[in-house]
Amino acid sequence: MSELPELSDEERSRYAWQMWTPDIGEEGQRRLKAASVLVSRLGGVGGTVAYYLAAAGVGKLVLAHAGNVKPSDLNRQLLMTTNWLGNPRIESATRRLKELNPHTEIVPVAENISSENADRLVSQVDLVVDAAPLFSERYAMNEACVRSRKPLVESAMYDFSAQLTTIIPGRTPCLSCIYPDDPANWKREFPVFGAVSGTVASLAAVEVIKLVTGVGTPLTGQMLWMNLREMDNRKLPIERRSDCPVCGSVDAEPSTDSNLG
Amino acid sequence: MSIRVQFEAQLRECSGVRETTVEADSISLRDLFVALGQQFGQDFCRRILDDQQQPRRSLLVFVNDASVTASDFETRQLNSDDVVTLYPPISGG
Numbered sequence: 001m002s003e004l005p006e007l008s009d010e011e012r013s014r015y016a017w018q019m020w021t022p023d024i025g026e027e028g029q030r031r032l033k034a035a036s037v038l039v040s041r042l043g044g045v046g047g048t049v050a051y052y053l054a055a056a057g058v059g060k061l062v063l064a065h066a067g068n069v070k071p072s073d074l075n076r077q078l079l080m081t082t083n084w085l086g087n088p089r090i091e092s093a094t095r096r097l098k099e100l101n102p103h104t105e106i107v108p109v110a111e112n113i114s115s116e117n118a119d120r121l122v123s124q125v126d127l128v129v130d131a132a133p134l135f136s137e138r139y140a141m142n143e144a145c146v147r148s149r150k151p152l153v154e155s156a157m158y159d160f161s162a163q164l165t166t167i168i169p170g171r172t173p174c175l176s177c178i179y180p181d182d183p184a185n186w187k188r189e190f191p192v193f194g195a196v197s198g199t200v201a202s203l204a205a206v207e208v209i210k211l212v213t214g215v216g217t218p219l220t221g222q223m224l225w226m227n228l229r230e231m232d233n234r235k236l237p238i239e240r241r242s243d244c245p246v247c248g249s250v251d252a253e254p255s256t257d258s259n260l261g
Numbered sequence: 262m263s264i265r266v267q268f269e270a271q272l273r274e275c276s277g278v279r280e281t282t283v284e285a286d287s288i289s290l291r292d293l294f295v296a297l298g299q300q301f302g303q304d305f306c307r308r309i310l311d312d313q314q315q316p317r318r319s320l321l322v323f324v325n326d327a328s329v330t331a332s333d334f335e336t337r338q339l340n341s342d343d344v345v346t347l348y349p350p351i352s353g354g
Contacts, residue, residue, distance in 0.1 A: 053277040131354035138352060158351035171271040179319040183350035184307050185271075189354040197353070223321070225348055227269060236321055236348065237328050 004030035010041030028213040036060035038123040044197025046131030053204035076194030118144035142175035155204035160229040162200035170252040262341030321348035
């Protein structure tokens, strides 16, 4: 524990209620302060993940999102504000997060994930949350996480449906095990209420908190599928593919005292 | 016999129904997919079958409470009153 950063009195006061959580305490909070997380895209899912991780006191957030704020972002992207329409999304997100928690270091990246930048961005953090709207971005992130053996929380939604799983490279199925073929007919634009994207975002943030603190059991080897129209939720077992071109030859690394690897 | 089939996400949208019932004397999972493709049209069909009329590997398929891997789609025979649920890939963020 000695290598973990100390908490100031202000931080102890800020995080007091969550430090009451059994098995968290001061050590769990220091683990969160020591942690760094990359969030891909700051839309209805990723923006809400980043908001909860900043609120929880994660020490460093690397945030990747290109483009400017549009009116159609504002029904769900809680880090974007009306007065920032037409200006860079990453600036609005950084400002909102700093207003919430000035202790969290924000590394703004005004790019979306691609095979060109994924390794560089993943190398800066302990773990990753993917909330990108395009499978090409998700596959690039998955490959980078497998190469660097970094945990990846996969969170996605469509309409009133949402899905979540935590990938530990070498130990659990990776995204290419789950979806070996680029999904047919996926459209860039999709029906979404902020309350639905925010629901899976909250659960993704919970997964990060569990991975960092070592509390609980991560959602590995299973995909949580939520049907919020009927409130019918199901955990689907998912398996590694021995012929997976991304992770098929990757072995698990030894466990540590957290859930991080 | 009757097989109940439930759809999630985009499959629900492009079929226009939450679930359907397929009547057949004997049917494999792959043949069920072909029947559904014929029933619900080209857009739906492309989401569950590839150009060789094989079920797409990126579809998560459950029969009752058990998942079925893509390699078993051809051989898996369905029984009366089975409930098949199809979960398509989603990527909304």
